[in-house]
Amino acid sequence: xxxxxxxxxxxxxxxxxxxxxxxxxxxxxxxxxxxxxxxxxxxxxxxxxxxxxxxxxxxxxxxxxxxxxxxxxxxxxxxxxxxxxxxxxxxxxxxxxxxxxxxxxxxxxxxxxxxxxxxxxxxxxxxxxxxxxxxxxxxxxxxxxxxxxxxxxxxxxxxxxxxxxxxxxxxxxxxxxxxxxxxxxxxxxxxxxxxxxxxxxxxxxxxxxxxxxxxxxxxxxxxxxxxxxxxxxxxxxxxxxxxxxxxxxxxxxxxxxxxxxxxxxxxxxxxxxxxxxxxxxxxxxxxxxxxxxxxxxxxxxxxxxxxxxxxxxxxxxxxxxxxxxxxxxxxxxxxxxxxxxxxxxxxxxxxxxxxxxxxxxxxxxxxxxxxxxxxxxxxxxxxxxxxxxxxxxxxxxxxxxxxxxxxxxxxxxxxxxxxxxxxxxxxxxxxxxxxxxxxxxxxxxxxxxxxxxxxxxxxxxxxxxxxxxxxxxxxxxxxxxxxxxxxxxxxxxxxxxxxxxxxxxxxxxxxxxxxxxxxxxxxxxxxxxxxxxxxxxxxxxxxxxxxxxxxxxxxxxxxxxxxxxxxxxxxxxxxxxxxxxxxxxxxxxxxxxxxxxxxxxxxxxxxxxxxxxxxxxxxxxxxxxxxxxxxxxxxxxxxxx
Amino acid sequence: xxxxxxxxxxxxxxxxxxxxxxxxxxxxxxxxxxxxxxxxxxxxxxxxxxxxxxxxxxxxxxxxxxxxxxxxxxxxxxxxxxxxxxxxxxxxxxxxxxxxxxxxxxxxxxxxxxxxxxxxxxxxxxxxxxxxxxxxxxxxxxxxxxxxxxxxxxxxxxxxxxx
Numbered sequence: 001x002x003x004x005x006x007x008x009x010x011x012x013x014x015x016x017x018x019x020x021x022x023x024x025x026x027x028x029x030x031x032x033x034x035x036x037x038x039x040x041x042x043x044x045x046x047x048x049x050x051x052x053x054x055x056x057x058x059x060x061x062x063x064x065x066x067x068x069x070x071x072x073x074x075x076x077x078x079x080x081x082x083x084x085x086x087x088x089x090x091x092x093x094x095x096x097x098x099x100x101x102x103x104x105x106x107x108x109x110x111x112x113x114x115x116x117x118x119x120x121x122x123x124x125x126x127x128x129x130x131x132x133x134x135x136x137x138x139x140x141x142x143x144x145x146x147x148x149x150x151x152x153x154x155x156x157x158x159x160x161x162x163x164x165x166x167x168x169x170x171x172x173x174x175x176x177x178x179x180x181x182x183x184x185x186x187x188x189x190x191x192x193x194x195x196x197x198x199x200x201x202x203x204x205x206x207x208x209x210x211x212x213x214x215x216x217x218x219x220x221x222x223x224x225x226x227x228x229x230x231x232x233x234x235x236x237x238x239x240x241x242x243x244x245x246x247x248x249x250x251x252x253x254x255x256x257x258x259x260x261x262x263x264x265x266x267x268x269x270x271x272x273x274x275x276x277x278x279x280x281x282x283x284x285x286x287x288x289x290x291x292x293x294x295x296x297x298x299x300x301x302x303x304x305x306x307x308x309x310x311x312x313x314x315x316x317x318x319x320x321x322x323x324x325x326x327x328x329x330x331x332x333x334x335x336x337x338x339x340x341x342x343x344x345x346x347x348x349x350x351x352x353x354x355x356x357x358x359x360x361x362x363x364x365x366x367x368x369x370x371x372x373x374x375x376x377x378x379x380x381x382x383x384x385x386x387x388x389x390x391x392x393x394x395x396x397x398x399x400x401x402x403x404x405x406x407x408x409x410x411x412x413x414x415x416x417x418x419x420x421x422x423x424x425x426x427x428x429x430x431x432x433x434x435x436x437x438x439x440x441x442x443x444x445x446x447x448x449x450x451x452x453x454x455x456x457x458x459x460x461x462x463x464x465x466x467x468x469x470x471x472x473x474x475x476x477x478x479x480x481x482x483x484x485x486x487x488x489x490x491x492x493x494x495x496x497x498x499x500x501x502x503x504x505x506x507x508x509x510x511x512x513x514x515x516x517x518x519x520x521x522x523x524x525x526x527x528x529x530x531x532x533x534x535x536x537x538x539x540x541x542x543x544x545x546x547x548x549x550x551x552x553x554x555x556x557x558x559x560x561x562x563x564x565x566x567x568x569x570x571x572x573x574x575x576x577x578x579x580x581x582x583x584x585x586x587x588x589x590x591x592x593x594x595x596x597x598x599x600x601x602x603x604x605x606x607x608x609x610x611x612x613x614x615x616x617x618x619x620x621x622x623x624x625x626x627x628x629x630x631x632x633x634x635x636x637x638x639x640x641x
Numbered sequence: 642x643x644x645x646x647x648x649x650x651x652x653x654x655x656x657x658x659x660x661x662x663x664x665x666x667x668x669x670x671x672x673x674x675x676x677x678x679x680x681x682x683x684x685x686x687x688x689x690x691x692x693x694x695x696x697x698x699x700x701x702x703x704x705x706x707x708x709x710x711x712x713x714x715x716x717x718x719x720x721x722x723x724x725x726x727x728x729x730x731x732x733x734x735x736x737x738x739x740x741x742x743x744x745x746x747x748x749x750x751x752x753x754x755x756x757x758x759x760x761x762x763x764x765x766x767x768x769x770x771x772x773x774x775x776x777x778x779x780x781x782x783x784x785x786x787x788x789x790x791x792x793x794x795x796x797x798x799x800x801x802x803x804x
Binding site: 070071180210211218225283286288293312 | 651654655656657658661662664665668669670671672673674675682683684685686687688746765766768769
């Protein structure tokens with residue numbers, strides 16, 4: 001087969017069964033790959049709403065992109081899909097690293113893990129040889145030690161994907177780590193692995209990948225590579241990492257601090273990408289498989305009491321969640337907290353979000369020392385922040401147990417208005433570090449995101465108009481470049497929906513979303529041409545974008561089976577009710593009125609029902625999802641037309 | 642003007658584009674194991690060490706071949722393999738002090754960088770600039786050797802630690 005390897009590997013760790021299935025040809029046209037085919041598989045196996053995240057019938061699907069393993073620039077990413085534990089809804093989380101390409105070279109596009117084991121296991125794959133192995137010597141080990149042991153047993157060139165102690169302890173902020181320092185962090189896929197007692201998947205592959213038209217493929221890949229080489233955003237990502245833009249974001253008063261109580265921090269430099277370079281902490285710039293940008297960092301502390309501490313990152317989000325958020329304006333402090341999360345297998349965004357809520361709850365007297373394992377919590381206190389992280393990962397004491405269940409459950413348990421400063425929306429995922437009050441397309445995108453309010457199911461960075469390319473994208477979507485400003489509410493629905501489709505196909509092909517929605521080298525037109533050169537499946541730009549729409553709609557429909565309605569598409573209480581502290585939009589909120597206005601337009605554009613937000617039969621059938629409409633009708637969740 | 646390939650480990654992000662590009666141009670497919678250039682990756686150190694034929698002055702591979710299957714171009718230093726004569730014994734792989742030779746995963750015939758006949762395809766793919774094809778000067782010849790020594794020193798460190 002060309003492009004894909006054409007195989008889905010199924011492993012049932014409950015029944016000890018392994019089988020391989022061909023990818024139906026039709027799926028390559030309708031769902032393309034990775035995130036898209038994952039969504040179809042999750043629908044087929046888990047659409048029954050009785051299948052909760054912790055049900056053995058829940059499945060975990062891991063898939064590199066349709067083009068992963070090739071010279072398509074930055075195409076090495078992997079989607080992990082399951083019924084998420086943080087929200088109980090659809091979860092897709094995406095990771096970089098080198099594991100996905102290795103899986104592709106082993107001959108598989110997808111792995112589906114079924115069932116639940118009664119003792120810790122890991123899966124080892126070497127091409128056609130697949131084994132479920134005892135993980136008793138890995139269980140309890142941190143990420144670094146797990147990786148070391150897997151390489152000792154299966155070779156230095158094998159690649160690992162694993163959970164740390166946090167995942168084993170069913171902590172909702174746990175993250176799936178991949179090639180050590182990369183992670184599918186959000187939403188608790190690692191918690192699902194922990195529940196299934198699946199510690200790791202180690203893989204080594206030796207099967208080449210073939211494309212239909214190698215010459216044409218090389219031409220289009222070169223076009224993308226050269227566009228990215230010339231792109232200032234991509235250059236900045238290589239030079240300073242994702243955190244390179246933080247000082248600029250701070251200038252816009254859009255860098256959330258102290259649990260979204262501030263948007264601007266004086267002397268922000270220590271928690272920027274530039275500080276890693278200047279302070280000598282940056283040891284290497286690192287790329288995911290096939291990435292010509294290389295935005296990832298490897299940082300280390302050389303001197304002082306923490307000498308020898310080294311890990312991947314910190315990223316933009318980590319400088320936010322574990323730096324500006326808890327008020328730790330200290331490069332080494334964030335490096336320490338980041339290293340600890342990476343080692344214990346925690347998502348820095350959720351871990352930081354929960355920590356900030358705990359600090360504010362303590363400041364407000366809602367939590368006392370009796371609840372905090374005796375810790376005197378406060379802003380800017382690094383030792384206490386590290387204690388919080390450790391308590392969470394190991395569920396240590398009352399504090400650990402409270403925070404390990406995530407903000408949704410913790411705020412309900414604690415009560416006393418603590419939901420007002422729990423930065424989650426109705427779905428329940430801790431928000432990523434974006435100031436949505438002054439960026440309205442982000443606000444809408446966060447509200448409708450099927451996995452909760454973050455920037456990783458679609459990203460509308462273009463609305464800032466930060467580069468000529470970004471302004472062009474907004475012009476193309478709305479018909480007028482003047483709409484490239486984040487303060488408008490007009491045309492946000494159009495901007496969000498276009499980015500949903502684009503983001504989806506980007507991930508389905510395995511590209512990093514930075515290449516199409518933050519930097520601009522990969523776009524629907526060249527993606528369609530590259531997919532055709534790889535597979536022989538000819539699609540226009542619009543046809544490829546429609547596959548993105550199909551998948552986004554299927555993801556939405558999955559949530560509808562779990563009872564999601566329009567009420568789930570909202571934003572955290574604080575952002576809807578409290579004004580931004582400073583800056584050009586000082587006092588602005590994401591009010592319900594403002595959100596409703598954008599939601600009405602968004603649902604109309606999708607041709608979904610305005611009252612319930614549910615997709616209609618007509619819309620589903622237009623997207624070749626008749627079976628989905630039939631199932632929703634059976635559940636009485638199809639809107640009347 | 643004569644050119645040379647500079648390979649700088651410190652700029653390498655271990656993205657593998659070079660190996661993939663090599664397998665594409667040589668064999669019309671993607672397989673890092675078929676790259677005439679290999680990146681030895683140490684994930685815990687985020688390190689990539691590029692290994693490839695250096696067109697060196699001592700060419701022990703030629704001596705090592707018991708069948709005389711290898712030959713060297715006097716002008717370019719490029720090593721070629723006569724597949725008819727080669728017995729796939731792997732002696733050249735062992736002999737190369739720069740760990741730049743590997744056996745083809747299917748045929749077991751040695752695969753050796755030939756600089757794509759004077760226009761290395763990998764260099765076009767290396768956006769971070771770890772592999773550059775530049776005009777040859779005396780200074781750059783020295784620089785090439787310096788970069789190579791750094792890579793080999795790191796290679797030995799990494800292998801010693803593993804053992």
